[in-house]
Structures are given as structure tokens and as C-alpha cells.
Amino acid sequence: MSILEADSIRYNINGRQLLSDIYLKLETGKVTALVGRNGEGKTTLFKIIYGVLHTEDRSVRVDGKYPGPQLYKVPGVLGFLPQKTFTPKHLKVKNLFSIYNLNMSDCFADFPELAKCVNASFGSLSGGETRLFEIYFIVKSPFQFVILDEPFTLISPIFIERLKAFLTKEKANKGILLSDHLIHDVMDVCDDLYLLNMGVLKKTTIQEIKISYLRISE
């Protein structure tokens, strides 16, 4: 098992303390979820952990060692799915599988509805198809950990169900950190759950989220 710990993270934006003294732990074999309302700083925290956004106060350890501030430069440790698409539109889907060195049949076994896209150029796909392929490429790439920023958003219900099954299977090989506003889908797949509220990150439970965040009383 491997552990990634993000510790002592603070970040100020326009004089406002967006993140204060954050501690977050990821483990391989688990899906860890981060929930919080719009603008709470979830994406900002992801970018800081990944190393593309600088802050003076940041400590990220992988198995107790410090790989350096730009984790994205360290091979095989951490992959990141941003909210916006990042794949060049002119590339054909089948060529992307070659670039990522991934097997198309494996992908279409998990997502049969995507098989029809194999000869299409990436730019001609629907928003949901685009998103699923990018999630697939990041999750299947040889990283110990992956961060998925809003993987369920923009995806149709059938694809969400397939994606949840896929993530539940793939966590056997890696640690997955995700955030999404589709809280019920998040709760279906997560093993560990954190709530980001007013700059403070707190480990929580599904029960607590239902009561305090979704206002569902049972």
C-alpha cells in the first residue's frame, strides 16, 4: 500500500484565506472524496498538491518521502484530470490509445457505448464521450495516485453508472482523489470523505454529509 499525504497547506487569494492548514491523506486501494460548495477551493487544493499552483506553505509526502514541489514532474506518481478538456481535437481516438499505450478492447469492455468512436477525431465527440475517454486515459495511466476534478459532471446517467463501476475496480491499483457536486454519486464510490468548508478541511462520514451538507434527516 502507498500513502500520499498533503499537509500544512495554506493559500491566500486576494487577501482571503482560501485554504488554512489543510491535511489530506490518500491511500492506494481507496477512493477519497472531497466535497464542498462552489468556490470553496477544491480545484485550488488539487492544483497545489499536483504542483502547478505555487504556495509557500505546502508539504506533500509520498510514503513518507518528499518528492519535491512539482509533483507533476515526478514520473508515475500523480495524474490529474482537470475540469476542462486537454486533448488535441484533431487526434483520432484510436491514435490516442497508441499514445497512452493502452488497450482499446479493455476500454470498450468497460464502456461498450464508446466503441463506435474508435475512428472518430476527438473534436467530433460529444462532451460526455470526451470526458469519459479523458478519465479513462488518466486513470489507466501508470500513476500511483490520480486526482479527478468533477468526473461525473457532464456525463449521462448510464455512463455515470459505468464510471462508478470502473473506478471501484481500478482503485485496486491506485489511490483516487475526486471531487464532484453530484454528491450521491460521490458517496456511492468513496471510501474516505472530506468536507472543505470556509477554508477548513475536515474528515467526515456519509451520514454527517447527509445531515449537515445535504440537510437530509433520517
Ligand SMILES: Nc1ncnc2c1ncn2[C@@H]1O[C@H](COP(=O)(O)OP(=O)(O)OP(=O)(O)O)[C@@H](O)[C@H]1O
Ligand atoms: N486565478 C484566480 N484569480 C482570482 N481568484 C481565483 C483564481 N482562481 C480561483 N479563484 C477564486 O478562488 C476561489 C476558489 O476557486 P476554486 O476553483 O478552487 O473553487 P472550487 O471549490 O473548485 O469551486 P467549484 O466547485 O465551483 O469548481 C473562488 O472564489 C475563485 O473565484
